[in-house]
Amino acid sequence: MAAIEISNVSKSYALNRKSSVTALQGIDLSVAQGQFVALIGPSGCGKSTLLHLVAALEAVSAGSILIDGEPPAALRDQHRLGIAFQDHALLPWLSVESNLALPYKIAGVAVDKARIKHLIELVGLVGFEHARPSQLSGGMRQRAAIARSLCLDPALLLLDEPFGALDAVTRMRMNIELQRIWLERRPTTLLVTHSVEEAIFLADRVIVLGGRPGTIVESIDVPFPRPRPVELMRSEEFHRLTDYLTVLLEPSLR
């Protein structure tokens, strides 16, 4: 399991030769091993950018990100990073099973058939091993994408709005399942979402980012013990926390 240390990170993009836009400014965040952290914020606040920085998809403009004391690219090159996007990014010409075998092939290690079978069971896709992504529903594709992100037993799991394109009911069901799957090995996890309920239900800690340039506005620990039952979403304390964070995101609702 990995611990993340983000110190004073800024990210800006050049618009043209003269001007640039700052997406993130002075971000300080440390995530303990095995912690599940959710990043929420209004669209354009740079929450996905922060995730991309941790995934070594982009480089920081200033500051540093260390994962277990090393830069993110080191973890990536050891193939210890798992990621799922809002777009499932399953290869359309491969079956579910072959899509899950892909991370092993890329890492150049033997395909662990038993682990793939187990993951397919875990995400509830038994019977669809040989189906291709176009034959699956949106929710099933996301299950496959999440199973794929867990294949190599990652030290760090990055989830970039994985349920953002699903309808509300499917999304709620996927949240419950993600918790069950996550509890199995409890990898350190960063989840980017714009759903306050999703963040509170899943995370140990919720980080609220404010917009333009993105800065950390609030960081709260979620007190509920695990495993969290569905009924939790109807509890008064859950609603109180939801209201508090919603107002932080949209002050005009106060």
Place this chain on the structure above:
Amino acid sequence: MGLAVRLVMRLFEQAWGLIAIFAFWQIWVMANHYNSIVIVSPLAVLRDMALNPMIYLLPSLWTLAFSLGGLAAGMSIGLLLAITAWRWRLFAGTIGPTALLISSTPVVCLIPLLARIFGYESRTEFVTVAVMSFFPCFVFATAGLRALPPMSRELFHVLAASRSRQLLSLALPAAIPSLSIALRVGAATSVLVTMVAEYLMQTGGLGNMFALTSQAFQTERAWGASLAAMMLSAILYTIGGAVELKVRERFR
């Protein structure tokens, strides 16, 4: 009864244009009382083909072999160049202009040139078809290698995939639908280009057959050779279309 009527209707829906052309041709020939040296009726052509199938078979196979061989060579070269351009971006810029010049030169103009360089031999047919088919394949393959599924490039990046792994597992499979379009387009034209080359150089195949028989005033047979080439071209186009459809189902 109902089934038979529906079948005939289906056939008519597909073929009314062709039937009209054949009928027009037949009537035109009959009405003008043309001498059979100048122009022949479609029925006479079909009769000659039906009575002498072996005479047509060998040249057809010859033409088919050279078109498919040249097509395979041209498409391989096009794909290899596209992969090189994918791997080294600068290479794309350096070969682009040359490739564009070769491809925009009407291929039939190149036949005399190639015939001078490679000789009046069958290998020139092969080279002609290869030259004709390499550029479309290069263009389609270049576009295909970049038409990746959404976010898949980021996924491969996060999984620390090597360049060769990206090519094998991502870019090449993603390019297959584009390559199947290049195949369909190329297959039909390759027969016709081979035929022109054979006609000019008289090296063999249907083009040679057309040239010899029309010089000998065997007009039925000359037109029969063209009809055979048309059929070959149409068959290849249909097969290419079916392949493209299958590929599109599998890869999208």
Place this chain on the structure above:
Amino acid sequence: MTGPREKTSVGQISLIVAVQLALLAAWELLARSGALGISVPALSRVLQVYAQPRFAALLYRSAMATGKSALTGLLIGIVIGIVTAMVAHLLRPLRPGLDRLAVTINAIPAVALGPIFILMVSRELTPSLLATIPVSFLIYIAVSSGLRTASTGLGRMMTTFGAGKVKRLFYLEIPSALPSFLGGVKVSMTAAMIGAIVGEWFGAPTGLGIVILNTMQNFEIPLMWAAVLLVAGLALTGYGIAHLLERLVTRRFA
């Protein structure tokens, strides 16, 4: 070529130009040393042909004849292609038959059609007619697929507003088919040149096709190369003009 548009730096452009010049220089030197055989003259010898008044006059006259045939064929082909595509679009039941007819007519070998056209019309008009056939086919394919790309959502909206078939055609489908049509014009340029040249081989009095054929038989190698390069130049110019038009229109309609 498609794909993400990346900026080419001045250094890269000069490198590309340098490579092209090096290729031309290699041609010149190799041909002079005799390594390419007698059939490939040095570039300078080909260029000298254009400077000789006798040859320049011949090439100019021939280029005018070929260009006129190709252009006539192009224009007639465009009209036939558009009209046929419109008919197929408005009268659906005719479409399968028209599709098949177009493919078949395009599959008739030009060497076989030449003699018929000479008989039916005249030697002078055969190049134009042979250019017409592939152009009408390409335009028919491009326009009919373009008419079908009109977004169904917009189509439904127009139907809701009570727009009839003809109104829909003029306000929605024709504008959506424009980019595809211009793509078709682009590939038609080379096809028209090919048709014109094959047509000339059947005994047109003048034209670049005649020059190429005669010089091939008389071993006037530099003149043959000069004529082929001229054909390529004409085709490339046509292609370039169509490309510019396409870019202008795509910017307006995309």
